[in-house]
Amino acid sequence: MGNWERLVWNQRHLLLDGLVVTVEICLIAFAAAILGGLVLCLVRLYVRPLRQVAIALIEFFRATPIFVQLLWVNYVWPELFGWPGSFFTAGWVALALQSSGYLAETFRAGIEAVPRGQREAGLSAGMSHPLVFRRIVLPQVLLMVAPSLVNQFTVIVKSSTLVSVITVQDLMFQSQKIVNTWLDPIEILTATAAIYILVVFAVSALGKALADLLRRRYGLAAS
Amino acid sequence: MSSIPAISVVDVHKSFGPLAVLKGVSFDVPRGSVVSMIGASGSGKSTLLRCINHLETPSAGEIYIDGEPMHFRVAGDGQRKPRPIAEINRLRRDLGMVFQQFNLWPHMTVLGNVVEAPRRVRGLKRSEAGELALECLRRVHLLDKAGEYPARLSGGQQQRVAIARALAMQPKAMLFDEATSSLDPELTDEVLAVMRDLARDGTTMIVVTHEMRFAREVSDRVLFLHNGLIEEAGAPEEVFGAPKSERCRQFLSKYLPKYVQ
Numbered sequence: 129m130g131n132w133e134r135l136v137w138n139q140r141h142l143l144l145d146g147l148v149v150t151v152e153i154c155l156i157a158f159a160a161a162i163l164g165g166l167v168l169c170l171v172r173l174y175v176r177p178l179r180q181v182a183i184a185l186i187e188f189f190r191a192t193p194i195f196v197q198l199l200w201v202n203y204v205w206p207e208l209f210g211w212p213g214s215f216f217t218a219g220w221v222a223l224a225l226q227s228s229g230y231l232a233e234t235f236r237a238g239i240e241a242v243p244r245g246q247r248e249a250g251l252s253a254g255m256s257h258p259l260v261f262r263r264i265v266l267p268q269v270l271l272m273v274a275p276s277l278v279n280q281f282t283v284i285v286k287s288s289t290l291v292s293v294i295t296v297q298d299l300m301f302q303s304q305k306i307v308n309t310w311l312d313p314i315e316i317l318t319a320t321a322a323i324y325i326l327v328v329f330a331v332s333a334l335g336k337a338l339a340d341l342l343r344r345r346y347g348l349a350a351s
Numbered sequence: 352m353s354s355i356p357a358i359s360v361v362d363v364h365k366s367f368g369p370l371a372v373l374k375g376v377s378f379d380v381p382r383g384s385v386v387s388m389i390g391a392s393g394s395g396k397s398t399l400l401r402c403i404n405h406l407e408t409p410s411a412g413e414i415y416i417d418g419e420p421m422h423f424r425v426a427g428d429g430q431r432k433p434r435p436i437a438e439i440n441r442l443r444r445d446l447g448m449v450f451q452q453f454n455l456w457p458h459m460t461v462l463g464n465v466v467e468a469p470r471r472v473r474g475l476k477r478s479e480a481g482e483l484a485l486e487c488l489r490r491v492h493l494l495d496k497a498g499e500y501p502a503r504l505s506g507g508q509q510q511r512v513a514i515a516r517a518l519a520m521q522p523k524a525m526l527f528d529e530a531t532s533s534l535d536p537e538l539t540d541e542v543l544a545v546m547r548d549l550a551r552d553g554t555t556m557i558v559v560t561h562e563m564r565f566a567r568e569v570s571d572r573v574l575f576l577h578n579g580l581i582e583e584a585g586a587p588e589e590v591f592g593a594p595k596s597e598r599c600r601q602f603l604s605k606y607l608p609k610y611v612q
Contacts, residue, residue: 243452243454245450245452245454246454246455246456248406248448248450248454249448249450249454249455249456249513249516250456250467250468251405251406251443252404252406252443252446252448253443253444253447253448253467253468253472253516253517253520254440254441254442254443254444254468254472254520255440255468255471255472256436256437256440257436259471259472263467263471264456267458268456268457268458271458
């Protein structure tokens with residue numbers, strides 16, 4: 129038990145610092161991914177001239193490994209665009225890119241799942257197309273894809289461990305630092321795994337509760 | 352003013368690619384009257400109804416709402432141009448549409464469904480729209496369901512909410528597109544009863560239906576469509592009692608053998 133105390137409990141402030149960074153980077157990446165996914169999806173569906181560009185971006189984000197994207201954003205973008213200026217920014221941008229590709233397709237499926245008749249009911253009452261989208265389509269899409277969004281968040285949490293490679297000081301980074309200091313990986317890596325499991329379980333449980341609530345309340349198919 | 356029909360359909364054609372669905376249909380709907388459209392599937396009656404409120408754009412012809420053209424305007428050079436969408440939306444407010452599949456918005460309560468368009472389109476205050484919505488729900492006997500979500504209602508109840516939703520816009524005319532076709536027989540009656548009440552109150556209505564008894568009892572005028580044309584038109588006792596066209600007779604005999612020999 130001595131090792132647990134020395135390697136884990138006594139290092140708890142480091143782990144906690146790391147966890148805070150992990151939560152921060154995941155939340156920012158998640159918000160950016162939702163926004164990016166929505167924009168990509170809307171461009172793909174409704175902006176005819178840019179449709180192929182949106183499809184190409186979506187496919188590119190989905191088909192490249194997250195590790196490659198991370199290094200690409202971190203080392204190539206500053207050369208090309210002079211941005212991002214920090215490892216932290218590069219980290220959440222890379223995480224957001226890949227998820228936005230997946231979420232764009234999730235949103236598209238959601239939009240296409242809203243029956244056309246519901247739109248027609250709005251239009252035939254004199255509602256404009258943007259009003260119909262905002263009041264009738266979008267709320268239902270968000271309700272429908274809420275469980276998928278939560279699922280994508282757990283993917284982001286797990287992928288976020290990679291940002292330690294570009295020296296973002298997240299939970300994984302701190303954990304490795306402790307390992308490298310004491311050269312004794314068993315307890316600290318086990319504890320780190322346990323913390324990630326707890327975070328992912330908590331997020332999943334939240335997602336399931338949300339899905340159940342939506343199904344009960346609106347009778348929507350939440351899978 | 353009473354000489355202008357509530358809805359006037361003038362030589363409307365509609366094609367989908369090479370398929371001509373409507374081939375020149377004209378009729379008037381005087382204010383306060385009920386016009387029923389009957390005919391086989393594919394005869395064009397739903398397409399015609401959808402043309403009336405611009406869910407489809409006619410390929411030729413025009414539809415006038417209270418004398419105002421719905422789809423087109425004549426530009427300075429004499430060319431026919433589509434009307435701006437804002438003007439079309441303004442005219443659409445005056446037409447209440449009821450669909451076969453109800454098309455309620457599942458993320459809103461019954462009250463939310465009925466309040467939505469009066470608030471967002473007519474710009475009524477929340478309290479005004481709420482009062483109006485409750486009055487409309489009372490007319491369809493669903494005041495007690497105001498707080499429910501559509502998924503918890505039966506088909507007949509959902510369709511009555513859809514009728515209340517259309518009524519809440521205080522339209523000049525109501526359009527019913529096979530409003531009972533996806534309902535069980537016992538649920539059909541409660542919806543037809545509401546439609547009868549509306550007709551009795553002097554609501555202008557165009558009803559696409561397969562309910563021949565309803566069409567016979569409630570309509571002022573019945574149109575029989577066949578192959579994109581009005582094959583027969585007249586008072587219900589004429590069309591049902593002594594149809595002139597052979598096709599109309601054949602069609603009716605499938606529904607009402609006792610009326611047609």
